[in-house]
Amino acid sequence: MTAEAAIDPRLEDAVLRIARTDRLLVAMDFDGTMSPLVSRAQDARPLPAAAAAFAALAGLEGTTAALVSGRALASLRAVAAPPEQALLVGSHGAEVWLGPDSPGLELDNEQELALQRAVASVQKAVDAHPGTVLERKPAGVVLHYRQAAAQAAAAAVAEVRQAAEGQPGLFLSEGKMVLEISVVRADKGQSLAMLREVTRATAVIFAGDDVTDEHGFSALHHGDVGIKVGPGDSSARFRLESPRQLPAVLELLAAARARWKPAPA
Template sequence: MDFDGTMAPLVSRAEDARPLPAAAAAFAALAVLEGTTAALVSGRALASLRAVASPPEQALLVGSHGAEVWLGPDSPALALSPDQQAALHRAQDSVQAAVAANHGTAAEHKPAGVVLHYRQAAPEAAAAAVERVLDELAKDPEMFITEGKMVLEVSVVNANKGESLAMLRDATGATALVFVGDDVTDEHGFAALQARDLGIKVGPGDTTAQFRIDAPAQVPAVLELLLATRR
């Protein structure tokens, strides 16, 4: 499961997001079901994901689009090379300068990147901030830039949700995957699904997912149906 815009409705401030109670309950029940693995696959840093999602202890967690992974107590911590550390500092400086110059924008720092948020900015300020960061970083070979819903993310680790789902499939020995997401970054996940898998897009927009629901409010029914079927 993606989190923001899927398990939880989108909100103006990322720290205010919380999962819909019925979605959280069904997800937690799936996490303890025999023969079933539940995972959150999010663009958030792991620390942020844990803070807002309060996931069950049995759930697997993928943060920063795959740059951070928690598969249990023995999961290795993220380690950046000196070149990646230097690139991270350049990315942080660029985004911080754009935020300082454009009211309503904000920076979110992650272990392997930095995110420019502009949901609360006027259109002119948002466009100016995005343009400034792209002008400074888009041609830097150490940067991997992704655009999402009112965010521009710069990472020094090349990771995406498609690679994350493939990793989870291998790690768990899953015979089929169900993946639900709402953003353009989730399209990497949908593209990685195989014939026995199921992809569900939440909300509008082009997608390669087989099915679509209208909003996060419909996610609990999807998870409850999956739970009943697995039981």
């Protein structure tokens, strides 16, 4: 087990208890959870110990591992290098990969036009405010302002909000130094509910760091385990100070789950 920090005894008890459920869903956010936050999104990588424990869980009987991220699926695959067995949810739920037969995302004409308008509004703000960056997604567009000066960031956010609010078919969400416009209404709570159903999970453990993860925490049931990573208000029952504490939790879960034996049919 990693020696970053001792696990809170309450969280340890909860992890050991959930390891004994019949069908376990291990759902993890990526940025700020499996990986420390970085200035450039393309530079993010999972902490090696977290990636190893996550892969070990993905290979265990009665256990499904899933990444539930705001990233587009292509970006998530590129930086996370998930194990083959893992399920993937991208763009907060607008994109889903449950295996080779998963249907791709298709937008109708109205959604395509709405997305074009959203991209144009974000591009206009990025052109006017140095340090801001536009990211395209299959169903949305993101304004990144982590590297912008405070005044430029605030102005860009205000301009994009003003352009998007009230426009039909556009849905806004804000995270850590990002403002996203999507043409598909989706959130991590809906994503966890879907994953719970398709995997027939009897319990879920979910960890995330951002305000967008609160939808996921709110969707958890009694007996599930929600872990907030980092500072900020949260409805999660448990908290880790940083992503560097997550590997110890996943390692504990993997070791306990490996010892678990399914109940007789």
